[in-house]
Amino acid sequence: MVYVNGTNKKPEATTARKIKSYLEYGTQVYPLINVRGYSEAYEFDEDRIDLEQQGRAGDALCQTVGVLASVLGPDVLLNGNCVQGLLAFSALAYDDNTQSTTIHPSRDLNLAVYQRGFFDVFPSRQEMLTFSQIDAVAQTIKNKVATFREDIIESNKGKVRETLDQYLQVLEEQLSSHHCFLQKIMPEFEKCRVAFRNATGEFERRIANSRRNRWNTLFNDLSNASDDIVEDNFGDNSAISTRIRREYEKRREIMEQVMLEDTEESVKVLQQQTLQAVNRLLKDIHNVELQHPLSFAHSRSIEFSGEMIPRYDLGVTDFSSMALKVGSYAMSGSAIGSVFPVIGTLVGSALGALVGIIMTVAGIFTSKASKIRKAQGKVRDRLEEVRDKSLDSVVDETRLLVAAIEKELESGLLQKVNDMQVALQQPVAIFETQISRITTLKKQLEDMPYGTIQTVQY
Structure with a gap:
């Protein structure tokens, strides 16, 4: 289960308890902090050094992990990440073959505008992907896919152990x-x-x-x-x-x-x-x-x-x-x-x-x-x-x-x-x-x- 929180939203124990009620035996939670920001926030090179320094994203991640761990238990949590979702979307919603955006024309006045702004600031789409840290999120998911069968077995064993307890x-x-x-x-x-x-x-x-x-x-x-x-x-x-x-x-x-x-x-x-x-x-x-x-x-x-x-x-x-x-x-x-x-x-x-x-x-x-x-x-x-x-x-x-x-x-x-x-x-x-x-x-x-x-x- 992926739990996404914003940098401006303080994590609450009530939310964590609600998440716990949704979880099945053996389910793990992957916490993400979605860092907000438009192209003007990354205009200069020093603004694109570390995503976790943007909008106190690192502090927000620590707070979120702490609240979730206190309710769900540390064994349930995977290592969390910060991600710039809008930036990652803008980098991925582009066709290199046609050299054009894949954003639907109905979103030309908002999402397409944000995408063009990011293209003006970042030298390349790859730098946009790297800075957004979407690759780290993708790698976590790939790792889980690679051990999907074993994870299911272990999850079922966890269910049995918990029931036996x-x-x-x-x-x-x-x-x-x-x-x-x-x-x-x-x-x-x-x-x-x-x-x-x-x-x-x-x-x-x-x-x-x-x-x-x-x-x-x-x-x-x-x-x-x-x-x-x-x-x-x-x-x-x-x-x-x-x-x-x-x-x-x-x-x-x-x-x-x-x-x-x-x-x-x-x-x-x-x-x-x-x-x-x-x-x-x-x-x-x-x-x-x-x-x-x-x-x-x-x-x-x-x-x-x-x-x-x-x-x-x-x-x-x-x-x-x-x-x-x-x-x-x-x-x-x-x-x-x-x-x-x-x-x-x-x-x-x-x-x-x-x-x-x-x-x-x-x-x-x-x-x-x-x-x-x-x-x-x-x-x-x-x-x-x-x-x-x-x-x-x-x-x-x-x-x-x-x-x-x-x-x-x-x-x-x-x-x-x-x-x-x-x-x-x-x-x-x-x-x-x-x-x-x-x-x-x-x-x-x-x-x-x-x-x-x-x-x-x-």
């Missing part, structure tokens, strides 16, 4: 932005996992406490009921054994149902807490202005069947071996003996051992009421032993239940959280790979000899 800038900005984003949100994922652990810990404590309470309630009620059973059936071992077994079975069935309800309620609370943790995570991610919307499908509900609630069976066999021989005694002069093989029971999966205790009660003059109270006390003691074993089993049973809960969370909701974290980190690898490839491509282009194109390798 723009891509690199965008990718590096996006990579930096994403690193900042990850730095802000990664702690939120750990908070979510901590919330999960806290929720399962609270679930475990709630289940253990509720089961201990249910066992204590069962044995408190069973102990009270056993007093009446022993008193009402004193002397009838079979009846006492059968009735205590029935009371236990009745209360156990009720307790199992209540435990199932307790577990279901605790699971609902656990679900609410874990989903709240995930929702907080999504909200925190949104608050750091994630550019792409996230959707999170709720994990399927955590469901537990009755099989996850251990059956607390107290079998017939166990109670048949628990022969409460209350009132079955033999008199032998000075002693009355009573034997109490005590309750053995299966409570949960860990219990089932039969505990046998033999106790001899002495006293020939002991009353029936006293014997009943002692029998009741022994039954209570044996029930307390079973209570202790039942309570001891709660820890293991709760741990098994929590392990199932944790497995469900790890394969469900927690896995979705982990997958989301991995997905958010994937753009880093993508950006880095693209930056590496584009950088390699750009370097290969830069290493190619001028005006050549070669196959690139990733």
Whole structure:
């Protein structure tokens, strides 16, 4: 592109910016200063020594180059020249063969007049051409024509390099932005996992406490009921054994149902807490202005069947071996003996051992009421032993239940959280790979000899 300015016109940055908007990739700008002057300005020999001294043309060229370079960049500019356009036109618009002007007759009153004036001042047309410096302009154009093919290739390479630079800038900005984003949100994922652990810990404590309470309630009620059973059936071992077994079975069935309800309620609370943790995570991610919307499908509900609630069976066999021989005694002069093989029971999966205790009660003059109270006390003691074993089993049973809960969370909701974290980190690898490839491509282009194109390798 040729940019022509006059000696009396100060170059403006606005004009340079407009020129920049016109330029295509790889286009160069050739600045020229058109020096104005008519024949009387070159009448004497000293007036025809240096064109750049005419009308401060040299200063105008320096100013023009400076303004253009500040906006377009020095690489875009070719070396500029001063040229006397009217003088060059007058020298060229003449036919030596016919010894006449080639200016159209319609311009006889202006251009033809100027031409004749120059012919009167300059000794020859060649001196007119030399002083006008039009030959320097022509040589610059010829030089560009000679390397036209190479210049086009290099221009296209410049387009590609500039485009690659723009891509690199965008990718590096996006990579930096994403690193900042990850730095802000990664702690939120750990908070979510901590919330999960806290929720399962609270679930475990709630289940253990509720089961201990249910066992204590069962044995408190069973102990009270056993007093009446022993008193009402004193002397009838079979009846006492059968009735205590029935009371236990009745209360156990009720307790199992209540435990199932307790577990279901605790699971609902656990679900609410874990989903709240995930929702907080999504909200925190949104608050750091994630550019792409996230959707999170709720994990399927955590469901537990009755099989996850251990059956607390107290079998017939166990109670048949628990022969409460209350009132079955033999008199032998000075002693009355009573034997109490005590309750053995299966409570949960860990219990089932039969505990046998033999106790001899002495006293020939002991009353029936006293014997009943002692029998009741022994039954209570044996029930307390079973209570202790039942309570001891709660820890293991709760741990098994929590392990199932944790497995469900790890394969469900927690896995979705982990997958989301991995997905958010994937753009880093993508950006880095693209930056590496584009950088390699750009370097290969830069290493190619001028005006050549070669196959690139990733």
